[in-house]
Amino acid sequence: MNDQPYGIPEKHWPAKLTYWWFRAARKLRLKALKKQQITDIRIEQIEHLKSALDAGQGVMIAPNHSFHWDSYCLLSVADRLQTPFYVMTAWQVFSQSSWFECESMQRCGCFSVDRENTDIQSMKTAMDILQNRKEPLVVFPEGDIYHTNDRLTAIRDGAAAIALMAARKSQRPVVIVPVAIKRWYDDDPTPSLTRLADTIEQRLFWKPQSNLPLVDRILNIANGLLSLKEIERLGHARQGPLPERIGFLADSILSFAESKYQIPTTKPLIPERIKEVRKKIIQQQVDAGNQASLQQRIEWNTDMQDMFLATQLYSYPGDYLQENPSWERQAETLDKLQEDVLGASYPSSHGRKTVSIRFCEPIAMPIGKEKKASSDGITAELQQRIQSMLDAMNLNHQTNHRVSAQRVQDRV
Known part of the structure; x- marks a missing residue:
């Protein structure tokens, strides 16, 4: 995963949506996708989105967020509809970009959000879009990129909460359109993945384990890295299944921090903790201001790094690769290791890929004085719908792949 700065944003970056700029930027988006070897983007059931927009509803698009450049893939839908999308974007993306990149993102409909605090300005912008604008709003409810395209990470309730608040004072219906984005390799990425595994093993001062199947090599790397972190944090390497060990280490890091900062453990999800x-x-950094001692600053920085480690641990389910060692899951796991071990900002491209984007029937928000719905309930429904679409897309892909393979065999 990519480490990011955390603190109080230096400013808010508002959307400056400009239609001609969005159209002109299409060439840059296509160039970036071509560089990533994304050769085909298939859009399915777009009528669910189009009918909501044609009806003049306030539309929130809520997709999964499992790989870099999936937002560019989604914007190909905007190109087809000839309607730009507003996109809620983490302020760190703006903070780490050049002036021109920020200006271009803003003119393409992006605006910043501080996910760690109550961002009133971002909330007002999102509600205004849902209540008054003809363009839809994109919110990625997972928050971070976890590189697990087949398995939706537990989504946060912020997207549902925004949609509910907008609907309560809206003069028009507000809906959430669940979206599943799925990426497949067209070519066997094993040669490229093998070279990457060689590099990671050498970084660990291992000889390349070329005598082993690639899946075993990936699991050995993961087990070795986890053991190193266990020794660092616990004093010894633990035994047992990877999911249990990963969960235990993440919980121990968080429990220590929660005790230190006197935070009650009331949130069940690791990202919320x-x-x-x-x-x-x-808050302590803000309160101390310039009066903080060097030792305090060092402690805060260390604790922030611990939170990043907990996030990294959470991003590895532990059983994802063993459950189905497909090309995609092997690539995703090595992509994460390339970022976490080699420090890559973006993982390598390992071959030509096809992306499918599927839209689901909208989830309508209650209006005005109608019986209130809970953000938890809507979040659970959103989670279920996106995961169901991903499962169906995978099943359809596997069926088509078997049929194609049988046809080739029949010709032979």
Whole structure:
């Protein structure tokens, strides 16, 4: 995963949506996708989105967020509809970009959000879009990129909460359109993945384990890295299944921080627990201002790094590769290791890929004085719908792949 700065954003970056700029930027988006060897983008069931927009509804698009450049793939839908999308974007993306990149993102409909704190300005912008604008709003409810395209990570309730608040004072219906984005390799990426595994093993001062199947090599790397972190944090390497060990280490890191900062453990999800610790650290930094001692600053930085480690651990389910060692899952796991071990900002491209984008029937928000729905309930429904689409897309892909393979065999 990519480490990012956390704290109080230096500013808010508002959307400056400009139609001609969005159209002109299409060439840059296509160039970036071509560089990533994404050769085909298939759009399915777009009528669910189009009918909501044609009806004048306030539309939130809620897709999964499992690989870099999936937002560019999604914007190909905007190109087809000839309607730009507003996109809620983490402020760190703006903070780490050049002036021109920020200006271009803003003119293409992006605006910043501080995910660690209550961002009133971002909330107002999102609600205004849903209540008044003809363009839809894109919110990635997973928050981070976890590189697990087949398995939706537990989504946060912020997207549902925004849609509910907008609907309560809206003069028009507000809906959430669930979206599943799935990427497949067209060519066997094993040669490229093998070279990457060689590089990671050498970084660990291992000889390349070329005598082993690639899946075993990936699992050995993961087990070795986890053992190193266990020794660092616990004093010894633990035994047992990877999911249990990963969960134990993440929980021990968070429990220590929660005790140190006197934070009650009330949030069940690890990302929410991480968010609470970060909020506490940021608040202490703000309160201390320039009066903080060097030792305090070192401690805060160390604790923030611990939260990043907990996020990294959470991004590895532990059983994802063993469950189905497909080309895609092997590539995703090595992509994460390339970022976490080699420090790559973006993983390598390992071959030609096809991306499918599928839209689901909208989830309607209650309006005005109608019986209130809970953000938890809508979040659960959103999670279920996106995961169901991903499962169906995978099943359809596997069926088509078997049929194609049989046809080739019949010709032979």
